[in-house]
Amino acid sequence: MNSIKKYIAEAIGTMVLVLFGCGSAAIAGSVLGTFGIAMAFGLSIVAMAYVIGNISGCHVNPAVSIAMLIDKRLSPKDFVGYVVFQVIGAIVGIALLAFIINSADLGGFAVTGLGQNGFDEASAVGLSMIGAIIVEIILTFVFVFTILGVTDNEKTSAIAGIVIGLTLVFVHIMGIPLTGTSVNPARSLAPALLIGGLALQQVWVFIIAPLIGGSLAALVYRVFKYDKSENKA
Structure with missing residues (x-):
């Protein structure tokens, strides 16, 4: 039962992130600009972190x-459960966003988009596929590396939600003009499934690159943790 509660919490959290983050980009992106969209994603994380x-x-x-x-803070069973429910939550969030857009006088979500990610012609600055892969690996590495550090220390755990949210803001500030910023496979897969076309063709980059970035962050952080324990000894 505890596992189910955790999985449902992950689904709700991912739904909120996708609905408000991608929703800000799709509905009010031209008004909010890069910083405003970045704040929407970051504040979504802050809100959910404390809930x-x-x-x-x-x-x-x-x-x-x-x-x-990789850092042995999550079991293989829970990893599968988390990812499945994260994807479910993201799909529910993007479906709600599509409904809201289609219920307003905005021309439909095919016109506004759903905050999908992209490269080449789907990038605001024409970033290449290789460039998109490198950017997403780097941005995800920085984001996840921060999460690993701030949640691994009781002294900083109380402010972890704020630190993580602000880190998500700053990686979005750089990433939005380049790829739309993924750093999250579930966040990228959901809009691609509804939009289809080019977004769906390119989504593999925004699934694989963040997973590589997150894995690298964990591997590097484990080295630092090992060094830290050696120094204490």
């Missing part, structure tokens, strides 16, 4: 969950 953080850890992102698996 479901003590239930599931508020991963709401398969790239975070794979890092926690």
Whole structure:
């Protein structure tokens, strides 16, 4: 039962992230600009961290969950459960967003988009596929590396939600013009499934690259943790 509660918490958290983050990009992106959209994603994480953080850890992102698996803070069984429910939550969030857009006088979600990610012609600056892969690995590495550090220390755990949210803001500030910023496979898969076309063709980059970035962050952090324990000894 405790596992189910954690999985449902992950689904709710991911739904909120996708609905408000991608919703801000799709509905009010031209008004909010890069910084406003980045804040929407970051504040979504801050809000959810203080609601479901003590239930599931508020991963709401398969790239975070794979890092926690590598760092042995998450079991293989829970990793699968987390990812499945994160994807479900993201799909529910994007479906709600599509309904809201289609219920307003905005021309439909095919016109507004759903905050999908992309490269080449789907990038605001024409970033290449290789560039998109490198950018997403780097941004995810920085984001997940921060999460691993701030949640691994009791002294900083109380402010972890704020630190993580602000880190998500700053990686979005750089990433939005380049790829739309994924750093989260569930967040990218959901809009691609509804939009289809080019977004669906390109989504593999925004699934694989964040998972690589998250895994690298965990591997590097484990080295630092090992060095830290050696120094104490």
